[in-house]
Amino acid sequence: MFNTIKRLLGLSPELHDTLQQNCFRAKYLVIDLELTGLNPKKDEIVSLAWLPIEEQRIFVGQSEHFINSHVNELKQSPIFHGIDSHALEGGVPLISALQQLRPLLDQYVLVFHNAELDWLFLKNAFGQFNMPVAPTLMVDTMKIEHKRLSLQGQEIGFDDLNLAACRARYSLPEYLTHNALTDALATAELFLAQLNKITGGKGVELRQLV
Template sequence: MLNALKRFFGIKIEQQEALAQNCYRAKYLVIDLELTGLDPKVDEIVSLAWLPIEEQRIIVGRSEHFINCEVNELKQSPIFHGIDRFAVKGGVPLRQALLELQPLLDDHVLVFHNAELDWAFLKAAFQNANLLLSSSVMLDTMKIEYKRLMNQGHEIASDDLNLARCRSRYQLPEYLTHNALTDALATAELFLAQLNQIAGAKGLTLKHLV
């Protein structure tokens, strides 16, 4: 009966099971995109990177980083991302990168810094490539940090939730940002620091972090 109700209301049983996991035992996939702008209807994905976290370890050896060779207009990407037309020529079609990402989505909890933005671009990209995009469980290090600061009674300035500022609160080292793989690694480190700060020794279920 419960399962039937969940299906009726459009709630995936698999998602409920994933959210019930202890945060220290879940398998994560940290994803970062570099974009030409903030509007998924007109802007493009310049590069895409991901890496897994298992048993609280970042598996750098299984990371992937792709540059989209089909970008139509780089806009400010050479300045912000260091990706110029020469780098683009050495890239791959975005669909190829999406095909490698696709089978990983169901097996991992996805982690982003600003999930709403990146997920909107991924949905558009998968749709344009005629590929199925699973509705996965997602965590957002930006939202996790926002909740943590609010619970502590902090006033939050406009730039307090960017990746660098969030990392600085955990004494994590500074990285040169605006590279998809570097930012994915920076987000993974931030996420692990947040888990240990919030969840304590025993951990929490994932639903407390969504």
């Protein structure tokens, strides 16, 4: 009966159980994209990277990093991402990366820094290749930080929520950004720091983070 009610409310039993899980027990996949711009209708994914987190451990050895060899117009990517036409020659078609990513979407809670932007690009990319993806449980380190600062009554400036600024508040080391794999690692470290700071190392139910 309880499972029937949850289905009627649009919440599957599996998702309900995941949301009740301690945040330190969930399995996460941290994803980062490098883009030619911010408009998903006109701009493109230049590179894509991901790595898993399990039991508060970042598995760098299981990371993946792809450069999209089929980018039509690099725009400022050589300047911002260091990806030029020569780098594209060593890349792969975006569909190859998406085919590897798609099976993981149901196995992990996804983590982004600015999930709204990155997921929109990913969802559009899957759609372009006729690869429908179901809505996925996602956590956004940028939104977590915004909520944390707001609860403290802090004024939030324009650049206060970028990845580097968020990491600095937790005394995390500076990284050279605008590389998808480096940024995925930086986001993973930030996420774990946020969890420990917010929960005092004890964890909370995952629903409190999404």
